[in-house]
Amino acid sequence: MYSKTILAAAAIAGVQAQSSINSTSGYLNYTTVTGYFLQDLASTNVSTFDYTATNFGLINRTYPATAGLKANLTQWQQFEAQVNALNADAPLNTAYKVLFLGRHGEGYHNAAQTFYGTPDWNCYTSLLNGNATASWFDADLTPNGIEQALIAHDFWAHEIATQKIPYPQSYYTSPLTRCLKTANLTFSGLDLPQYYPFVPSVRELLREGISLHTCDHRRSRTYIHDLFPTWNIESSLTENDELWNGVTAETSDAQDARSKIVLDSIFSEDDHTWISITSHSGEIASILRVLGHQSFSLSTGAVIPVLVKVTFLPSGPPPSNPPYTTSTHCAAPPVTSIASLAQGCVCSGTAVGGITTPIFNISSDYPTSAGYQATDLGPVVTSAPAISSYSY
Template sequence: MKVSALSPALLGLVASVHAASSIEYSTVTGYFLQDETATDASTFDYTAVNFGLINRTYPVDQELKRHGKDFTQWERFYHQVQKLNQDSHKDVEYKVLFLGRHGEGWHNAAETYYGTPAWNCYWAELDGNSTATWHDAALTDNGINQALIAHAFWQKEIDEQHIHTPDNYFVSPLTRTLQTANYTFSGLSLPDGSATFKPLIKELFREGISIHTCDHRRSKSYIHELFPSWPIEKGFAETDQLWNGVTAETSGAQDVRSSTVLGEVFFSSASSKRDAFVSVTSHSGEISSILRVVGHRTFGLSTGAVIPVLVKAEKVGEASATTAVSWTVSAHCTAPPVTSVSACVCPSSAAPVTTPLVTDV
């Protein structure tokens, strides 16, 4: 495999791309409102419309009538997905991905306060200011509330819709996503036989890696101390090997990463087809990347929001042996910008540089 513009720390990541790239992903549309172009992402509220599940009939409904009972929309959809998997080739798998964005973090609040241009070219490169810390940002009170809204809605769907809760849970290693997953799923009254909430912490579900300190994860020891009962994937490094404060991941590089990690979710075990409902607690940029990889239309999520997507994965022939994955160097000010109404202008005495403002990486 040919690699360009990668640091040595990323070679292990790219080496794993070859296997994952032999899987093709596609979104199976017609099941969720979020699939439809008429649905406005900027005003959409997943809690007002049953996660967006469309009220419709399914081919499997005829078989369910034999049970002599009424099934909810989510129960019928669950059986429809199971039927799709039962009837599919061994190299085809269907999964429902519940992609949840973390609640508001202190980095989100800081970007709103300073404005995006100033945030990107100076403030985001710091650990925080005199009142807040946004290095690997924690949730604000508002962010906690957003996660609790998701918690309450999941419980409502369990109680009223008998929704099939996730068979597997995954979470990004950044603090805001760990907290969001905990507030969202801990303490739910789950149906008998449901999978226990013990999310697997996976490095590659993290946010797009920029030079911002909010994208710099803390140590494995810190994460384990925060949630000691949660499993951490094999090979997870003690310190962050991907963030360096100098180079930033391109969207193409992130899509390669997303394809790689999806390849670790699909076809993962003998029961993978049966375990078709998957929760991923992640970030806006990473969810956007996943949506691109699975061929879903662009659908931005507000903090704390969730989008379910029915995805078909198919193993195909051998992938190309050449993949180029590039990262970019980002310049930033060394002092607060003079102006940043529409663009960032550094002070004359603080010309843009490409070295980190935070040196402890």
């Protein structure tokens, strides 16, 4: 990997193609290379798409890189050769990478939203830590979510054995519990090579969109380390969650700016081509927007690969730091929700809109081993730190 002081990019091809782009200034531009996966096509029905029935969506086709070859290669081996050829032929400022984007299995927050209904969930219940039977603060996986992660594990095992799919060379995950456990269930125990072991990097900015929902408030760094002590937790991930405050929320523009930061960090530091990212529906949607990919909604536990062209440019648009927004909600279950309203909340005794005062005041982070931090005492935190002030 080139030094970060060099304003350049590299593309290196081999049996396992590797490429890296490194810079201290300049701009990384992302483009989705279409024509290889069903998820790239506007004609693909998102609601019926099944990654396990479609070879991760890889289209059966021929490639220039394997034209005329007599070897009996699987579709994934042919695609791997094509990616290697793209990197070998790429100019110095360009690299091609394949991202396996996996959504976590069903969490208790997903089950709660289904149980309570979207208006109640968005306007009130999601701001609670849980109910009498379940917790959805930094939500854990439900039994169904565990099963979905194990389905992904078994499908990876099948693809490795029968399709000779390229192994992920690097693994990244959100710091939220449902992603940590999904990644572990998916990849632990697979027949992976020693030179590409499953040792994920936990990245703060791969988390779900930052909102008032307690399911998106992460536990402490110590908790993550104790859960998976051999994993790599980035040095800038703070002990307690400094991005969630229970009052303000990211806009889509703010989340996309955050996603650009974490992709820039990964692609500047990681010289691998085949990369696994375990994250969330909202964050994967944001990553796809940054990559110029069409909208493609993943069901819980689903995985899609995306072929990405990364180009280093001497300059680009100035960095953006879109502000957070103060979200409205209800102090009790809502009457209903209306799409035309700012947050959609119609609260009891309120004609329009909702309230902006938090249901819980936040006095301290993680006072108990359970990690719950919301209390009815203490000062209210009313602002979120600027994402751009973090070095991820």
